[in-house]
Structures are given as C-alpha cells and as structure tokens.
Amino acid sequence: MNALLAVAFFAQTVASTPRGVVVAHDGVVELQGKWKSESVSTPGVIALGETKTAVLDEIHDRVAIVDLANGQTTFAKTQATPIAAAFAGNDLLVLDRDAHVIEKIGGSSIQVAQDPELLSVAGNHAYVYSRIGGVLQEIGLEPFALLRTIRIPPFASAMQCDARNAYLIYPRDGQLRVVDLAKMQLAGQFGVGSAPTDVAITGDPTALTATRLAIPDPLVKRVWLVEGRQSSLQAFARGFLRGMLGVGLFRGKMTQFPTGVDRVIASGPRWLAFDSSTGTLYNVTKDETNILARGLGPHSFALTPEGVAYWQNGTLVAQKLD
C-alpha cells in the first residue's frame, strides 16, 4: 500500500499545557487521568492560555473553551472557518478565514483583508496576514481595534512574530521576509532554500544572538536553521550570513527526510519536523534524525517539557527526548 494511504484522517489535536497534555478527539477533550469533557466534533487548531485552552472546529464554525483546572467546557459559535486562535490574557481571539474577520469571543469582531490565514500575538498587539492581497494588519488588543495596515508580497505560507519582528515565509520565491513591527514596514528579505513552507522560533534572542528560526524546505528535503533580525542592520546581515553558512542541518547531498518535511514546531530550543504528506514526525538533533511516528495528523503532536506527546491509533503516546 502506498504510504500516503496510511495517513490517518481522524481529527485530533494534542497540546502541552502547564497542567499536562490535553487531547481533543472523537468529540471529547481530555487531560488524561484528570478530566474528560465534551468538545467540538472535528478539532483543528488549539490555542493555549494561562488557565484555558481553546479547540477550533473550522468545519462547523465552533470553538470549545476549556478550563484547564477542571475541564469545564463552554462552546461558542464563530464566524465562517476559524483557522487560527490565540489567547491575549483572558481574551480569546479567533481568526475566521472565510468571513474575513478576527473576533474576540464574547466581544466584537474586526473586518480584515481577504483570505486571512496567519495570526500571531506579540505584546499588546495581534498581527493578521492575509495571503491574497499580501496584507499585514496590526490589531490593538485593548481597545480591540484595527491600528495599522501595510501591503507586503502576497502568498506567504507561515508567519511568526518575536518582540520586534514578524517573519514570513514564501514558498514560491524561496524567501524569508522580515517586517519591523515598530515601523510596520518591510525590513528585508532573504533567500532560504528552494521552497520553504513553515517557520518556527527555536530560540529567543540574547545579547549576542538574534532570534533563531527553523525553516523546513520539502523541495530539497531539508530544514534550514537561520538567525532572525538583530537590532542593527549589520548584526542582521551577520546573523543571516551565519545562518546561511550553516546551510541547514545536513551537509552533502543525502537527506534523511525521504519525502521532505514541511512543518516544524518548537518549544524553546527544541523542535520537531513533520511531513504532512505521510504524517511522519521526526526528531532532529545536531547529530541525527529519527522517526518518532508515522500516520499522524498535522495537529496531533506536541512538544512537552520532557519530550514529545502524540496521538496515534486512539492512544496518547508520551516519549522522552534527550
């Protein structure tokens, strides 16, 4: 059988919280060994807050908001196709792609540009990137209002924000573009491989280093590790130069990702790579790459303080990683 046929389509979502690993599956959400509650029927993206978690159902336009202490769940109707969410304090922000809005659950909503896909919260602001027009919009959280809008190139596939910058990945032209969030303007762009698809922040900036980024590139079947932008242009250039000299994880022509990887998740300096086409999850260290699991859904794994947790064949698997 073709490997692709083995990919499990049963929707499930795994997230690591301060109280343990939360799993949403089969219409329930549970913190194993502690509580189990009703959830949405097709869990997608999960958002984590300090005391709550939110599970989106992009098909049925619902969100389940779960109290991590006791599993008490409340449901809210969203607008069309909630595809991203983030907590800002106690407020839950949900981005509804097909309605073109960002909404504060229980509050108001703000119209954003066509095809909003990417959401990131940094400080007191949320940033929404809409692909078709290449529109980046800054939303103030309190009061909840649209503050600034800029146009940058369209069709980024991923975005991450640190305190100063937004990093956007463009598969078509193989570029990483950086937006200075203070000035709300494009600060630069850099070639990263052939068709980068995702970006994760794998290390916060220090006095000497910039934010570190992991960028998967399924075309060349590699993950690039680069440094983000520092405060000065010189450091910025140096940082990227160093990153690109490292040219990914692997030297030589061999790759240890047979069908490539197209997603990365990170927690602090640790990160995992994932191939959506086969559902294969990889652990990558400086010295080696090994397969952790196959046939996973794109939201069915999470980094934990000890290692990794993933949902496979109806079971939550917790695995320690060095």
Place this chain on the structure above:
Amino acid sequence: MKRLAIAACLCVAPAILPAQETRIASDFEIRQMERQAAAAKDFESQLSAHLNLGDLHLTRNENAAARDEYRKVLAIAANERADARKDGNLAKYATATMYAGFVHAKLGDEREAFELLDEATRYAGDNAKTWSLYAEAMGELSYREKAAAGARNAVAVAEWKGESSLDLAVYRFTLSAYVPRPEATKLLEDVVATLKSHEFDRVRKEVARRESFESYSTVRDDATAYVSLLNRSLLSLALSYEANGDVARARKTYQDVLAARSDDPTALAAIARLSHSNDERARYFIDAFDANPFSLDTIHAYEQWLRAGGSIHDDSTSAGAQVRHAVEQLVRGERPSLDALMKQFPGNDTLRELATPRSHAPAFLAGSATSVSPTAEELRDLMQLDLTPDQRVALDRITFISSVTFNPRPPAPAGQTIFESGTIGDVPFKFSEPIAFAGTFPTTARLTYRILGVSGNTLLLEPVKLEGQ
C-alpha cells in the same frame, strides 16, 4: 487542466441520432471517458476520465458506480501525491492534494476534505484553481459561505495574475453558485456575454471544426471548456431567471441551450415545466425522459403534472418511455414493473426508488389524534402506503376534515344535495355510491369523512358530515 463546476443533469448526445433510435444523452460521454480511462497514462488524463465518469453516473442516479469512480480518483491522487513528494515536485503535489480533497468532499468525507484542501492552499494558495476547487468542495458539503469565500478568492487570484478570459469565466461561474441571486444573475450574464464575444471567435471555429458538443465537469482543452461552460452558464442563468419569475427570459435562455444541443435533458425538462400548453408540455417531457430517464427532478415534475390531470398516450418503448410509464402507474396507485429496465441499468437508484413501495407514512398514522385535517400531500403519501396492521388501526380511528370540491351532479330533490365524487386539493376521491345530503350545498364545502381505501388513484371515502364553507 481547467476545472469546471459541477451541475446536476448536464449531459449531451450526438447531434444527429439515427432515426428510431433513442439514446440516453450521457451514453456518448460515458463511452468517451471509458475509452480515455483505458488509454490514459498520465495523472491528468486518468483523473479527468474517472472524475467525469463519476459525475456522469451521478446525473443518472447510478450512485454506486459514481462512488466507485471517485474512489479510483482518490487512489490515483494518492499515488501522484507520493510520487510528487519523492520527486520534490511541489506543484504536482499541490494539484494532486487539492483533487484528493475535492473528491473526498464529493464522497461526503468532510474531515478528509478539509485537511487536504487546507494542505493544498498552503502549497498553492496563489493558484485560482485551488480556491475554485475549495469552493466546489465546500458546495458539495453544503457550506455555502465557505464556498462563496473560496470562489471569491479564486476570482481575485485569477484577476491578480491576469489569467485567461476563459479561466476567469470558469471561476466567475463557480462563484455564481454561492452568492445571492442578483449578484449571481449579473455574474452569469457577464460570463455568457464574454463567451459570446468576438474574443472567442477562434475557439468557436475550433468547436465547429471538431463538431464538439460534449459537456464535462473536468475538461482539458479550450474547445471542450468553452462548450461545457457556455452550456452550464446558460442553464444556470435560465434557472436564475425562472427563480425570479421571469418566465419569458428563462424559456428563451433554455431555448438557447437547446439551439446548441437539442437533447439537453435539463433544458428539456425545464421547458416542459414552464409550458402553458399541454401538448407542448407532453412533447418536452417525452424528450426530457429520453435524454435522461433517471432525473428525479424530471420525474417529480412529471408526477406533479400527471396528478394535476396531465397525460401522455404513446406506445414508445425507449428507456425514457418505460420510466414515464412507471411514473404513470405510480400515480394510478399501481406498482410499476421495472424488471427489464433494472436488468439493463443495474445499480440505478432512480429505478430502485420507483420500484420500492413508497413508505412516507403521514405523521397522523403514528400519532394519537382522532380528528385530522390532512394535506393533499399527506393523502397522496397515504395512497402509496402498504399499511401495517398498526397503521390500519390508526386509520380506522381517525375522522378527517377537508375542504373539498365536488364534481357536479344532476339536480336533487328539494332540500337535498347529491354528491358522489370530487377532489381534495389535487387528490381525487369518491364515495361508494351517490350520497344525498340533507340541505343545499355548493360544490365547494367542508367534508368530515373516514378513509376506506384506495381505488387506482382515487381515495374511497365514507362521508360523516358536510358543512358549508
């Protein structure tokens, strides 16, 4: 490969049929696609052949065959996805992924459809075709708001990239299916005007040279795309006019469809539906059934017409005529014999439905009410039932009250009114014998009665009380 939106019951047949031979319109396309599937080596040829076969079977209500074809598409797309990723060809990977998502939607697998289409938009969000397929998939799953948003994305991307007028017309046609009617009508009028403009002179010459007439949901060249899109746009536009109550423009537009393809089953059935003359209506129903004997829309429209008094008398033995005769038998309360047709068209769900005793039991048979005012539809459903013992007990318990229209009878003695038969709505009824009611009543009155049974398409009633309205 261009992708056209799916619409129900859209098939064509050869422009000239041999005399006396009546062929189902989609036979030709099915044979063409079976040949293409057998010879196809590349992904797009295989995919379009099986996708079209699935859609063609669907128009004939051959649902199992349609699902088989869609499952073949899934297997083809899975292989293509794997090969494309191994080869590092992300464009091919995205294409195979979006079709896999689309076909999952056609099979009703919404989780799989969403997951794959999300994946496709990650890789090819700048491809209008991706968004158009997303829209169609959401339409298949009845998520119209999502479908409209996806279709708008397709149009926006195509405009931004300056795609060809034909591609843009395809995306606007898709959008028209999911937006409010005024916007849809405007979009369709624009699409039709564009397709009829001089810009497409070259394509029309090619269509004429190739004598192209086939209509497919998935097409691979401009001539077929043009023919299919014009056909479907005109049909949708006509339907839009019809829904707006503009019968004249609707008829004219349906006639435009028939001018290009004289046996388009959707247009034929629509004109039958809109006809004012019984002769014309009968003629179009005959042609519509011959073009597609298995369209439930046509069958329901025909049944409605028969119950309102319409009739066709012919001795044709085509498949369409046999289905028509089956509907006529059902209306008369008889059980149709469809064995021969079911052998000829195994797995056809329309025939299965016609052959299965109707079992829409009116709600009052399951309740405890002893007095009921039934609708005509409930009475029709009751007439189709093979009553269970419990339902028979319930029916005996109930006294019905309806507004009825009696058929006129000869004058009765003074102070009496004699009636024997009449209608409740469009449901005929009669008493076991002429009944003389005390008093003088108009032909329209309020009748309290019990139901004794059914004779042909007529209810047998026992009157309990008659009152003026």
